[in-house]
Amino acid sequence: MTSTDPTPASADAPTPSPGVRPRAVLDALPRYAAGRPATVVEGLESFKLSSNENPLPPIPAVLDAIRDLTSINRYPDAVSTRLRERLATHLGVPADDIVTGGGSLGALNQVLATYAGQNDFGAPDEVVYAWRSFEAYPISVGLSGASSVQVPLLPDGRHDLDAMAAAVTENTRVILLCTPNNPTGPILTHDEVVSFLGRVPRHVVVVLDEAYLEFVRDPEAVDGVALYREHPNLVLLRTFSKAHGLAGLRVGYTVAQPGITENLRVSAVPFAVSSVAEQAAIVSLDHLDEVLARVDGLVAERERVVAALTEQGWDLPQAQGNFVWLRLGDRCGAFAEAAERKALAVRRFGDEGVRVSIGEVDANTRFIDLCREFGA
Template sequence: MTSTEPRPAPAAASGGPDPVPGVRPRAVLDALPRYAAGRPATVVEGLQSFKLSSNENPLTPIPAVLDAIRDCTSINRYPDAVSTRLRERLAEHLDVPADHIVTGGGSLGALNQVLATYAGQNDFGAPDEVVYAWRSFEAYPISVGLSGASSVQVPLLPDGRHDLDAMAEAVTGNTRVILLCTPNNPTGPILTRDEVVSFLARVPNDVVVVLDEAYLEFVRDPDAVDGLGLYREYPNLVLLRTFSKAHGLAGLRVGYTVAQPNITENLRVSAVPFAVSSVGEQAAVTSLDHLDEVLARVDTLVAERERVVAALTDAGWDLPQAEGNFVWLRLGGRCGAFTEAAEQRALAVRRFGDEGVRVSIGEVDANTRFIELCRSFGARGIAR
């Protein structure tokens, strides 16, 4: 077929509309899962509805942040393309050079920049491979597929932890990126420093290892990996962080990566210009300037998490380690029944097929109602 000959139009899907001639998406879209955002709670008369289906901070940003963004009036202008003020403030806070930081539209936007830089297709047109645990953050397979790379999903251990031995064995000559999520979303366990150091020793130094630390501020396990300490030792390690969770800025989309210059100089090429708005940058800088207040709020959420875990454990539930701002219920075939029971109580939770249900830590009243639901439902899933 010559370049001047029209290509045949794709056949219409059964029962669907005729395709627009010449307009068709990339074939990979048919193979990708659809991201499912947490749904709001069902309205139940006489009950306040609570959304526990997204890992959002139920608390508004600290007052100083609300005051700061109220005065942002220059939104008719483009923001600083590389978020200079934020990077310099983060450099001070983290004690790293500012050029080791690349900002992005939330941690997902920052991750997409990593994948755009290091994963896609090799010189012979074959897809690169990205290795990650599964189940983990549900956007991973979507982002990997859109980058042109191929997902290599390694099943979690029964306790919801990464199987690092199996992940190391899954690395091949085609592996370009590895994603480690700690604490793992949606199951909750962390990776320890010793585990990650041992894993990195088994990974070729030309493979980029991303340590996704979106829930870092909620971690209380003293053995948890300190990514900041490790990235200085490993030039192939990238830290992925966000202001969405602890800082309560999910709606403003501010994230960033920390890595050594051999990586950041390439990330800046693929970084989306103006990904962080001027409002988002102002909010993030102000939040860092009042970090004690932010962390005090995080402490209240961690205390609520521990209250929920203790209550469910006392009620007979077997929970995996919970180090994020959520808990994971391994319900299997009872996921649908539990989700329906939650809806009847004006609680929105996040079901993952028949694998489990993730419930975010919310307002005190919401958490109390969730505890009551779990007691009523029963650890064996028998509604009574």
């Protein structure tokens, strides 16, 4: 063998192969941007107001209940029977109408996997939703194989239900309604949802995303439980992440009539809710008065922030979640940078606006001061 001969490949060497490529849809999807922790600033306590988290830990009874659990070497109940039965009592609905999932996003993905993808001829189904809304929607819809139909919000940050109804075509399979809308804050009223459902074909699944339900104080807000009883195509989407402070345990669920739930159980991810998460959620429901008292405190802080910013001249959309929305346009970047200098992490959405979660009292006061210095 001369020096110009190639070196024989080792029998143990891997065989070269073309690069492994993901599905083409991934190139078209936005990337989910989780809220970042606050920048460390010397002399200031840092506060994370970027993820709509409950700033308080779970109630003491929950921490006591899960502290000594030792059965995590065993798989949990695949369908979360105890939790569904406890939720059924709480909501006054049949346990069979409830399907659990890994957070409300996991529960939503189960709905999309069941009802949206591609039709029998390979064309994508359509999912209609307001935009801007929860930033995971386009990712989940795209991964399901369906196509997003985004309907712009009204100037006040509310859903344009007339335009959403007009956007429904023969290819529409699912509609997503977010109330209160994340990140802008307004709710959908009961009457307008009733009217909207009357304009939607009954074979189209309508998902009412109520992740921030417990923070709502508007008496005109939609009553999802009442409506699902009357509409076989309506799915309620809820979570323990926000009000109950269990975001890290990932507990969500849907409520729908049997014609939907019997199909959702087929696509539901087995063991999505761990035994620790299930126990925490049950105990939290058993001490709901304590949970709601904490929520009342956060709502009071939200109202304090809204009142202070309104007095400063800020024009805020209706705030019914645990966050406020600042419509800053091309000043979004400057505001986010100013917040970093104050050791506050906020959530910037391009040049559309900045969402700021309601946090600890001191965090909220610092945010109010920041807004005063920055100027409306």
